Structure formats: C-alpha cells, structure tokens
Amino acid sequence: MTYVVTVDTCIPEGTPEMDPLQRAGAVALVEDGFDSVRAIEGPDGVAVELLDTIVAVHPGGALLKVIVDAPALEFAEDSVRALVDELLERSELLADWTIERCEVELHQDLARKSLDAAEGPDAPPDDPATRKARHTGGPTPEGAEEAYDGEAKAAAVRSRMLGVAAELRSFPPAVFGVPGEEGDGRADGDGEFTVSPASAALAAGALVHAIDILVDELFEDVQVLTQEDTTVAECEGPLWHLERLPDRYALQYDARFARRFLVTVIAMTTRFTDGSFERLSCVAEELALRFLLSQAIVTLELHGLLDDEVAAALDAFAGNAYEDMDHEWLYDGATDGIDASALGVGLDGAPIAFGSWFTPFGEDRYVHPSATDEPEAAAR
Structure with missing residues (x-):
C-alpha cells in the first residue's frame, strides 16, 4: 500500500x-x-x-x-x-x-475506501462533496446530512482566526488599511471603508488559517498527479487547486511542477509568518498569493464573516503585497492562441512566460532551491 x-x-x-x-x-x-x-x-x-x-x-x-x-x-x-x-x-x-x-x-484512494467502509454515528459522510465541505468548514450540500450548527461554527472559526492573526508577522495592521489605532471601520466621505484593527486582525487570521488548508490540499494534488503520472489537463482524479491555474498551460502542470509550486507556497508563507517577507519573488509566488487570498475569502464567506470592512482589509493587503498585476494576463482569454513569446514579460520587464514562473524577479529575491528553474525549463 x-x-x-x-x-x-x-x-x-x-x-x-x-x-x-x-x-x-x-x-x-x-x-x-x-x-x-x-x-x-x-x-x-x-x-x-x-x-x-x-x-x-x-x-x-x-x-x-x-x-x-x-x-x-x-x-x-x-x-x-x-x-x-x-x-x-x-x-x-x-x-x-x-x-x-x-x-x-x-493515500487518497485508500482513504476513500476506508471511509466507504466506515460505520457508526461518528463515521465521515459517504458523499465526497460533504466530506470536502466538512474539511474546509463549508456548508453541507443540499440533500446531504446536517453537519453542525452554522452560527456556533462561525463563532468558533472567527475565534480561531483571531487567535492566529499575530502569526502573520510580516504584515502590520497598516498593510490591511488601518490608518492608526483609532480606526473604527466606518465609511469615509467617499464611501470607502477605514479598516479597524479588529477587522484587520480577522483578515490576517483568515490568511493564516488559509495557509494550512492550502498547503494540505496542494499536498493531495501532488499525490494525485504523482499516482496517475499525468498532467492537470489529463488528470481523472479530483484536484483541489491546480485546476485553477491558467488553462493555457494545463498540459505542462505535471507532478514535478506541482511539487515545485507547493514548495513555493510553503516558502512564501514561511516568510509571511516569520517576519522576513519583503516582496514577492517570482510569478509562481504571485499565483500562490492569488490562491491564498481566494482560500481566505471562501472560508470567510462560508461562515458569514466577510463583511465590507474585512473585504476592504484583504483588498488593502493584496494591494500592498503585489507590486503589479501583470500575472493577471495569464488568465486573459483574449490572449489565447498568442505566441508565448508575446507574453514573455510584464509591464515592468519581469518574466511571465511559463518557463520563467520560478525565475526570481531579481538577485535580491528569494526562491526556494527545490523550486528554482532548470536551464532547459527557463529556455522554454
């Protein structure tokens, strides 16, 4: 086994x-x-x-x-x-x-067999969608069994997020839009929210909470691709996240790529939590941050915790963490069919072609040794 x-x-x-x-x-x-x-x-x-x-x-x-x-x-x-x-x-x-x-x-297949064979009141749900909802803290799909009290779960999740917020050491409240200790979250004259310390803490805690979920589920994605010895485009097994990478390169997202992307996520989020983060290092980190923000937002939404002020805090965080949004070009359907060389650099000259996703933006940027480009990959 x-x-x-x-x-x-x-x-x-x-x-x-x-x-x-x-x-x-x-x-x-x-x-x-x-x-x-x-x-x-x-x-x-x-x-x-x-x-x-x-x-x-x-x-x-x-x-x-x-x-x-x-x-x-x-x-x-x-x-x-x-x-x-x-x-x-x-x-x-x-x-x-x-x-x-x-x-x-x-392994995922063996775990599924074990779950299918489980009996008793404490056994996990048979339905895969229900099990996934329970794992992520989401609502039980329609027609599935009741899992828990939604309000109690939301309160518990909020408490857990606030408890881990301080672990995001690289980002003070100002990064989330808190103008000072007096911020109270009220809308200003232009209708924009001034983020309070409490909402900034909830946003920070949601990101820390999302790190655990994202890393665990990417490990599962790596294992699925490894077991099938295939790419995301051809994979028959369930994937948590890698299917959300830009579609144009789906045939190149194999198990080795998935491992490099996972290591990149771990390296980036380690810098978030140990206080050493300065700037994103490569295109893969820009995409990794996109996934992390998405995971945090989904979890907050599922529990009714994403109000306008918390959303503003995450928007402010994204605006401060990203230097530019050139990587969004990779999701632009209007560029499908365009030669890869035409997508070779962003507005500031940073590489965004697939072969350079793990290439540092500069000598002062850190990319984990297990994720760095091999010469032949960088040439693609």
Missing part, C-alpha cells in the same frame, strides 16, 4: 532561526540523503520502498513528506522515522535536530 508520512523536524531549542543560506544548505543535505536511499529495511527485516519525497525547510526546521510503499501503516511510520533519524545523524550540521511528529496519511 502507498502511504504518505509527514515528518516535522525542528532545530535544537534555543538555537537561532536559520537564515536563507542555512536553509538552502539544509535542503541540500536532506535531499542528498534521500537521494542515496531506494528502499528502507523496516521492522522484522520487511522492505519498504521509497517512492518520493518533498522537502520544505523553514527557519525553525523542516517539513518532510515521504511517500513509501509498505505492507502496513506501522511499517511505513517506523521505517520513515528510522530513516530520517539516520539521515540527521549522518550530518554534523543536522545531528541535533529532533523529530517532533512522524505520522502516516493514507
């Missing part, structure tokens, strides 16, 4: 957070370690095949997704923990890192 093992590793307690150069070095060490392994010897000598890995390093450690073929869940988890332990010990620079979490996630 195919299992996805999620491993959270952390730097030693009390150690300063890693800077970009140290994070790049950690990525190289971990990926080189995985590249040297083809199979793992699990408990009782059972062989566990290593199928794929995704490495995302952040200032406080690394998030690893290790995809293995194992006879049982326990073998997968124990084998991956032993492997990661060994990889860390091999490197003098990573020897003191610790494993905070190592858990198995069933």
Whole structure:
C-alpha cells in the first residue's frame, strides 16, 4: 500500500532561526540523503520502498513528506522515522535536530475506501462533496446530512482566526488599511471603508488559517498527479487547486511542477509568518498569493464573516503585497492562441512566460532551491 508520512523536524531549542543560506544548505543535505536511499529495511527485516519525497525547510526546521510503499501503516511510520533519524545523524550540521511528529496519511484512494467502509454515528459522510465541505468548514450540500450548527461554527472559526492573526508577522495592521489605532471601520466621505484593527486582525487570521488548508490540499494534488503520472489537463482524479491555474498551460502542470509550486507556497508563507517577507519573488509566488487570498475569502464567506470592512482589509493587503498585476494576463482569454513569446514579460520587464514562473524577479529575491528553474525549463 502507498502511504504518505509527514515528518516535522525542528532545530535544537534555543538555537537561532536559520537564515536563507542555512536553509538552502539544509535542503541540500536532506535531499542528498534521500537521494542515496531506494528502499528502507523496516521492522522484522520487511522492505519498504521509497517512492518520493518533498522537502520544505523553514527557519525553525523542516517539513518532510515521504511517500513509501509498505505492507502496513506501522511499517511505513517506523521505517520513515528510522530513516530520517539516520539521515540527521549522518550530518554534523543536522545531528541535533529532533523529530517532533512522524505520522502516516493514507493515500487518497485508500482513504476513500476506508471511509466507504466506515460505520457508526461518528463515521465521515459517504458523499465526497460533504466530506470536502466538512474539511474546509463549508456548508453541507443540499440533500446531504446536517453537519453542525452554522452560527456556533462561525463563532468558533472567527475565534480561531483571531487567535492566529499575530502569526502573520510580516504584515502590520497598516498593510490591511488601518490608518492608526483609532480606526473604527466606518465609511469615509467617499464611501470607502477605514479598516479597524479588529477587522484587520480577522483578515490576517483568515490568511493564516488559509495557509494550512492550502498547503494540505496542494499536498493531495501532488499525490494525485504523482499516482496517475499525468498532467492537470489529463488528470481523472479530483484536484483541489491546480485546476485553477491558467488553462493555457494545463498540459505542462505535471507532478514535478506541482511539487515545485507547493514548495513555493510553503516558502512564501514561511516568510509571511516569520517576519522576513519583503516582496514577492517570482510569478509562481504571485499565483500562490492569488490562491491564498481566494482560500481566505471562501472560508470567510462560508461562515458569514466577510463583511465590507474585512473585504476592504484583504483588498488593502493584496494591494500592498503585489507590486503589479501583470500575472493577471495569464488568465486573459483574449490572449489565447498568442505566441508565448508575446507574453514573455510584464509591464515592468519581469518574466511571465511559463518557463520563467520560478525565475526570481531579481538577485535580491528569494526562491526556494527545490523550486528554482532548470536551464532547459527557463529556455522554454
């Protein structure tokens, strides 16, 4: 069976957070370690095949997704923990890192079979749309079973968002349109909203909340494309987000692209939350931010939390985070059929052709090493 093992590793307690150069070095060490392994010897000598890995390093450690073929869940988890332990010990620079979490996630097809077989009052809904609504906190589709009290759920979601708002360390309230501590959210003479600190906090919390959902669902998209060995245009399985990328390049969104896009999302949102964000680094990050904003808005709307003031706060955030909106050209149906070279640069000369989506806008921009362009890709 195919299992996805999620491993959270952390730097030693009390150690300063890693800077970009140290994070790049950690990525190289971990990926080189995985590249040297083809199979793992699990408990009782059972062989566990290593199928794929995704490495995302952040200032406080690394998030690893290790995809293995194992006879049982326990073998997968124990084998991956032993492997990661060994990889860390091999490197003098990573020897003191610790494993905070190592858990198995069933592959999507197996999870569906398990859900279909589940019984009892606490079993997940059989209907995939209902399960997706429950996962995202959305309303139950018409005709499906009742899931929960909408008002109570909305209050709980609002409280959770406000509780995590401070984690968006790179963006003070002014980025969300708060003019000062006195902002009260009332419309000014032109009918435009002055955003209050409370609404700015809810908008910030919605973005942090959306990060978790977006990353988890993109992991599932990566796994679906990997399992089918296909592209978004030809994929038969369900996808959460990648179908919302510009249609003109759907035949080029394969599993490798999906992994690079996922790593880009993680790298961008890490800078959002660790306080190091300055500017978006590449076209892929511009698209990633579009997805993040969309996810935040959808969640707020589902729970009746998106009033005019919160919407204004998100608009202000987008206006400050984006330097321009040239990437919107990629969604312009009027340009379909135009040669890619005609879409090669935006108004400011930044590259937007598909082969340059992961190319930094400048030498001062940070793109994760696992997502950077290969020479032949950049030439397309």
